[in-house]
Amino acid sequence: MTRRPILNLNLGPSAVDPSLWRRDDDRAGYFLSGGYFxxxxxxxxxxxxxxxxxxxxxxxxxxxxxxxxxxxxxxVLAGDILxxxxxxxxxxxxxxxxxxxxxxxxxxxxxxxxxxxxVSWNAVTTAQRAPLANFGRSEVPARADRxxxxxxxxxxxxxxxxxxxxxxxxxxxxxxxxxxxxxxxxGIELAARHAEAVFCSTLLKSYAQDYVRRIRAAExxxxxxxxxxxxxxGLSVFGGSTDADARxxxxxxxxxxxxxxxxxxxxxxxxxxxxxxxxxxLGEEDIASIVAESEARATIGFRDSFVAALRAHGGRIDxxxxxxxxxxxxxxxxxxxxxxxxREWVDEGAADGFNLSFPNLPDDLEWFVAxxxxxxxxxGDP
Amino acid sequence: MGAPRRLHLALGLTGAQSLxxxxxxxxxxxxxxxxxxxxxxxxRLRGPVGVAAPDPFVLVAHLRRRIPDAALVGVAAPxxxxxxxxxRKVLSADHLTRGLGGVVVTGDDHYASEVGRGDDxxxxxxxxxxxxxxxxxxxxxxxxxxxxxRRIFADTSRIRxxxxxxxxxxxxxxxxPASPQGTPVLIRHLAHGEAPGTAPVDxxxxxxxxxxxxxxxxxxxxPGSADRFILTSVDGITATAGRLADRIGxxxxxxxxAGILVTLPDLPGAEVPAVVSSLPARLAGAxxxxxxxxxxxxxxxxxxxxxxxxxxxxxxxxxxxxGPS
Numbered sequence: 001m002t003r004r005p006i007l008n009l010n011l012g013p014s015a016v017d018p019s020l021w022r023r024d025d026d027r028a029g030y031f032l033s034g035g036y037f038x039x040x041x042x043x044x045x046x047x048x049x050x051x052x053x054x055x056x057x058x059x060x061x062x063x064x065x066x067x068x069x070x071x072x073x074x075x076v077l078a079g080d081i082l083x084x085x086x087x088x089x090x091x092x093x094x095x096x097x098x099x100x101x102x103x104x105x106x107x108x109x110x111x112x113x114x115x116x117x118x119v120s121w122n123a124v125t126t127a128q129r130a131p132l133a134n135f136g137r138s139e140v141p142a143r144a145d146r147x148x149x150x151x152x153x154x155x156x157x158x159x160x161x162x163x164x165x166x167x168x169x170x171x172x173x174x175x176x177x178x179x180x181x182x183x184x185x186x187g188i189e190l191a192a193r194h195a196e197a198v199f200c201s202t203l204l205k206s207y208a209q210d211y212v213r214r215i216r217a218a219e220x221x222x223x224x225x226x227x228x229x230x231x232x233x234g235l236s237v238f239g240g241s242t243d244a245d246a247r248x249x250x251x252x253x254x255x256x257x258x259x260x261x262x263x264x265x266x267x268x269x270x271x272x273x274x275x276x277x278x279x280x281x282l283g284e285e286d287i288a289s290i291v292a293e294s295e296a297r298a299t300i301g302f303r304d305s306f307v308a309a310l311r312a313h314g315g316r317i318d319x320x321x322x323x324x325x326x327x328x329x330x331x332x333x334x335x336x337x338x339x340x341x342x343r344e345w346v347d348e349g350a351a352d353g354f355n356l357s358f359p360n361l362p363d364d365l366e367w368f369v370a371x372x373x374x375x376x377x378x379x380g381d382p
Numbered sequence: 383m384g385a386p387r388r389l390h391l392a393l394g395l396t397g398a399q400s401l402x403x404x405x406x407x408x409x410x411x412x413x414x415x416x417x418x419x420x421x422x423x424x425x426r427l428r429g430p431v432g433v434a435a436p437d438p439f440v441l442v443a444h445l446r447r448r449i450p451d452a453a454l455v456g457v458a459a460p461x462x463x464x465x466x467x468x469x470r471k472v473l474s475a476d477h478l479t480r481g482l483g484g485v486v487v488t489g490d491d492h493y494a495s496e497v498g499r500g501d502d503x504x505x506x507x508x509x510x511x512x513x514x515x516x517x518x519x520x521x522x523x524x525x526x527x528x529x530x531x532r533r534i535f536a537d538t539s540r541i542r543x544x545x546x547x548x549x550x551x552x553x554x555x556x557x558x559p560a561s562p563q564g565t566p567v568l569i570r571h572l573a574h575g576e577a578p579g580t581a582p583v584d585x586x587x588x589x590x591x592x593x594x595x596x597x598x599x600x601x602x603x604x605p606g607s608a609d610r611f612i613l614t615s616v617d618g619i620t621a622t623a624g625r626l627a628d629r630i631g632x633x634x635x636x637x638x639x640a641g642i643l644v645t646l647p648d649l650p651g652a653e654v655p656a657v658v659s660s661l662p663a664r665l666a667g668a669x670x671x672x673x674x675x676x677x678x679x680x681x682x683x684x685x686x687x688x689x690x691x692x693x694x695x696x697x698x699x700x701x702x703x704x705g706p707s
Contacts (some may be wrong), residue, residue: 028528028535032477032559034443058467060557063697064536071557072477073470079443080478083404103437103463110436114404114444133553134466168401168436 005346005376006197006230006353008091009044009365011037011052031068037077038084043362047369048377051089053122053199053355054078058098059130061267075107082115090119091179091197095126096153097146098135104153105160108176112161113168120177120196125150127299128267140297147186154178154194183211183301192218197230199355201302203309203324208233208350227352234328235342235354239367243333250332253359254322261326262317268327269306270297278317287315302327328357335371342376390641390681391417391630391669392455392611393658394424397436399646402654404444409655411449413662418672418680419453419484419567424645426457427488427571427587427613439471446479453482453677455567460487460510461503466552468510469517473558476566481676484567486587487511489576502549504576509549511570511581516544518565519690520555542693555696563676564685571613583608584683587643590614609640609683616647623657627664640681641670 030036041052054074061070074092081090090111094104104121111119125146132138141149158175165172180191181199191198198215202208212231219228238253240246258278265273271294276282282290287307294303306326313320324330331341345351358364393414395403400422403409414420422445423438438456445454456475460468468485476483487510489503525540536559544554569585572578578586586608616629630644649657672680 028526028559029480033480034478058470058557060541060555060696063538064541065538066533067535071474071559073439073467073474073557075437076439076443076471076474076478079440080447083444083447098464099467100463103467106435107437107440110401110440113401113436114440133551135464136551164435168398 003346003352005342005351006232007049007342007373007376008051008053008089008232008353008355009040009049010234010355010357011040011054028068031071034072034077034080034084037072038081040361040365041081041085041088041090043365043369045085045088047365047373049088049356049369049373050353051091051120052081053091054093055122056093056095057126057128057130058095059128059132059134061128061130075111078111078119079114082111082118088118091122092119093122093124093181095131096123096150097126097141098131099153101153101157102160105157105176106164108157109161109164109168112165112176113170116170120179122179122181122199123150123154123190123194124181127270127297142296143184143186143300147184147190150190151193154190181301182299183304187301188214188218189222191215191229192222192224195229197232197352200231200233201305201328202233202350203305203320203326203329204312205345205348205350207305207308208345209348212349212351230352232353232355233345233351234357236325236328236330236357236359237338237364237368237372238330238332238359239338239364239371240332240334243337246332246334246337249359250330251322254325257326258318258321261321268299268302270294270299270303273317276317278321281315282310282317283315287311328355335367335375338368339372339375342372388668388670389639390611390672391662391665392419392421392641392643393417393661394421394427394613394615394643394645395658396425396645397423397438397441398425398651399649399654399658400438400441400445401436402651403658404441404448406448406655409448410659411452413659414449414452416662416666416671417669418641419455419482419677420449421455421457421486421643423457424486424643426459427486428615428645437471439475442475442483443478446475446482451482453484453680454479455484455486455569455677457486457488457571458510459489459503459507461489461506465510465513465550466517469514469552470557472514472566473518473556473561476561476563477558481562481678482680483561484569484584484677485514486569486571487514487583488571489573504579505549507570508579508581511568511579511583512548513544513546513550513552515565515568515582515686516546516689517552517554517556518561519686519688520544520693520696521559522688523560523564526559538697539695541696542690543696545690545693563678567677567681567683568686569611570608582686584678584686585609585611585640585681587611587613609681610638611641611643612639613643613645615645623660623664626657626661630661630665631668 056074078090078092161176177196178194179197180195238246238250309320309324422441442454442456472485489507520542522540525536527537541555544552546552568583570583571587574589674680
């Protein structure tokens with residue numbers, strides 16, 4: 001049976017071209033006053049996408065020399081986006097490690113009251129180190145501790161959410177809609193207990209299918225129905241009028257991305273890949289050392305997905321990045337090719353939809369909405 | 383003799399009243415631009431509110447689309463949440479309103495006391511008042527260079543650490559560049575009998591002397607440069623815009639103050655938008671009308687001094703990911 005793919009748009013600046021701030025006359029002010037986010041969300045809204053996603057880290061974790069960082073407090077920005085759009089959902093990130101459940105519940109309940117049914121909370125445990133010094137802490141808590149706290153946090157915030165929402169005139173039985181982002185065993189358990197959807201990094205289809213099976217097994221353990229937790233991998237889309245045009249775009253982007261990836265590996269994988277030559281195949285010993293070094297601090301979903309893709313590409317970092325991307329999977333092609341990729345992953349049990357990002361907003365999004373969405377959702381298909 | 387000095391007028395709306403505005407089918411945005419500012423979430427200032435307290439900064443962000451160019455200030459009790467998170471909320475709301483934002487900081491969070499905190503509220507308030515402007519100033523006003531030719535967004539040597547060490551510890555920097563108005567307007571609410579503390583603020587919001595059962599707040603030792611606004615309410619009358627305007631118009635003789643912040647009585651929800659929209663026009667002429675693109679400009683407040691002179695840079699020459707120093 002053909003299922004309707006869920007299509008979310010990653011609106012986080014980390015997912016977009018960092019040079020975007022240069023495209024507007026008002027430049028930085030366009031981002032700071034919210035115009036950029038509202039405009040992009042409006043295009044996604046009119047293009048029948050399901051939701052936009054706002055990532056967040058409560059600290060300036062990347063040096064903002066060339067581009068705009070994840071910056072706005074996401075619930076405040078969400079209040080603005082809701083007012084500027086009609087229907088589209090909003091998934092916003094709040095850390096369970098650096099927030100208070102009562103405050104989070106109050107923010108989410110306010111958004112829910114303003115626009116019922118549109119807001120979901122991406123509950124993350126925040127592995128980055130940058131927030132530590134903003135909260136008087138010295139070490140990132142161990143993964144097991146972060147996720148145990150996240151579980152308690154979500155339960156408590158949900159209770160407060162119901163109470164506050166009832167007091168605001170919108171009583172209901174359910175807590176906030178929760179997303180989870182993380183591929184570790186702890187993250188999957190948390191998702192199976194609380195989440196309606198998971199964001200994940202799955203660079204290979206076979207890896208993605210295995211990930212979906214793990215989610216389904218965890219759903220079963222926690223008494224939920226198969227498919228209750230929607231699986232939404234990240235997907236970076238390079239479109240073009242022809243497959244050749246799109247591939248040329250991707251090749252240019254991949255060449256530029258390789259040094260960026262080597263430099264950013266310390267953050268994504270918690271291990272510096274700079275000591276390796278990306279064009280020389282890594283042996284099993286090297287890969288084992290990457291896994292061991294990154295175990296404590298890596299975002300495990302990114303790490304495991306990358307290692308699987310690296311093995312599938314003969315241990316060569318350059319070929320891996322060129323073939324599937326890094327961090328999140330990429331696809332390049334005409335509208336028909338991109339639609340076929342999305343359809344294939346959904347039909348073959350590798351995803352329920354995607355969290356989309358584009359190298360060039362708003363142009364690429366306008367193309368996707370005009371050319372790809374009609375293929376995936378023919379007229380009359382809800 | 384010159385003309386008598388006119389007070390600034392600010393309206394205070396409860397969370398519930400603000401929600402009514404936010405979801406109203408019809409709302410005339412023009413009148414609220416004619417007063418100095420509107421404070422969102424004043425129920426925290428005037429008695430137990432239970433849990434029915436929406437987040438004021440989420441409401442500010444939403445309302446700024448309904449009421450463009452109106453100054454919107456949120457009320458916050460920095461007891462349940464960390465001041466770094468509060469600093470982000472206030473600065474985001476200030477950017478979204480293009481420099482027409484601010485925060486009223488109070489220790490009176492009745493919601494917080496319900497969830498078992500609030501014992502050290504005064505210490506938390508003093509700490510937040512010192513921490514917030516330091517986080518807001520971590521990006522010097524000239525840090526965003528937006529140099530297209532050199533592909534430079536920010537000169538990161540101009541981003542500094544907050545270096546705040548008090549009840550909370552915040553190394554910083556903040557996640558956003560500086561506000562269009564330097565920093566958001568910082569207002570401290572003093573409950574009856576509460577000492578003003580020593581943290582510098584732009585405005586002290588004190589109880590209404592004439593209406594106070596407990597006498598004036600203790601203002602001895604207040605930071606000298608702060609303007610004083612008087613918090614007053616027009617409870618206890620059948621509210622129509624006309625009657626409210628008469629009552630508020632009668633308050634302009636309050637001595638020794640730069641302005642008044644008037645909270646409204648409980649109104650039937652459906653009447654809130656109409657009353658709030660028509661009220662400022664009925665008061666036109668009685669109060670000062672500030673001009674300027676920012677709330678600081680409209681209130682005649684100066685640019686705050688640089689609190690981070692000599693603070694260490696946030697990024698070393700190598701850049702990259704930041705962790706604790």
